Amino acid sequence: MTAQQNAALPPELSPLLLLQPPLRALPAPWVNRALAIALRVTRQRHPAVFERLAAGVDIAPPARPCLLVTADDLPWPLFLDLDPHHPALxxxxxxxxxxxxxxxxxxxxxxLDLLQGRSDGDAAFFAGRLRIEGDTSLMVALRNAVDDAEIDLLADIRASCGRIGDVAMRPIALGLRLHAAATRDMARVAKAITGPGDARADAGLRRLAAIDSRLGVLERQTARRRPHKPDVEPDQ
Incomplete structure (x- = not known):
């Protein structure tokens, strides 16, 4: 198995980080049931994703196209089996x-943005926000499979709820608005906490650059004042 990994940054501030204790207390069967429903809806709404994935992955049995999905702000890693006939989450x-x-x-x-084609995975990887380990051919196949699927999770949820879709979306939409507002507030708090330290670090870097520049000037002046020594001694 090949491996590719970039330098990871600390987890980003997220409202979900504050909900780790209650999330961890949820019974695993409840969470697994919700995940199974989400996967079933995605498979029903976007069957071509799994067909393209099956065509794009060349894995010899008994190996299976499985990967771990680790969200920094969830208390447990998720297991995703991408077998086109028997997928599991x-x-x-x-x-x-x-x-x-x-x-x-x-x-x-x-x-979630990557799943819906709303983020640049390469940019996120090189920025350290996205980490990938293991057999990258599976990740490439998955990316190619979802690229043209035009997945919209909210639209999928609304459609899967039938006639009560609009009613079911109201608490979800409210939760998303609250999450977005909390995320903005946490970003401002983080900036207020780290801002003074960042400013001092920037000032220190500028001072170091000025000192380095002055040292360079002194070295050149010293070199000009140093007496020149001939390369060859004169004949006696």
Whole structure:
């Protein structure tokens, strides 16, 4: 198995980070049931994704196209089996860790945006927000499969709820607005906390650059004043 990994940054501030204790207390069967429903809806709404994935992955049995999805702001890693005939999504267990061919990690919002084609995965990777480990061919196949799918999770949820779709979306839309507002507030708080330290660091870098410049000037002046020594001694 090949591996590729970039330098990871600390987890980004997110309202979900504050909800780690209650999320961790949720019974695993409840979470797995919700994940199974989400995967079933996605498969029903976008069957071509799984067909393209099956065509794009060349894996010899008994290996399976499985990966770990680790959201920085969720308390558990998720196991995603991309078998086109029997896909699965659940909280990762010990056996799942050994089955996974690759791992993708990053903030939950970024991972969802990547699924819906709303973020540049390459830019996120090189910025350190997205980490990838293991067999990258699986990640490339998955990316190619979802690129043209035009997945819209909110639209999928609304459609899957039938006649009550608009009613069901109201609490979801409210939750998303609250999450967005909390994210903006946390970003302002983080900037207020780290801003003075960042300003001092920038000032220190400017002072170091000025000192380096002055040292360069002194070195050149010293070199000009140094007496020249001939390369060849004169004949006696």
């Amino acid at each position: 659940r909280i990762a267990g010990p056996d799942d860790m050994a089955l996974a061919m690759a791992r993708i990690s990053g903030p939950l919002a970024l991972l």
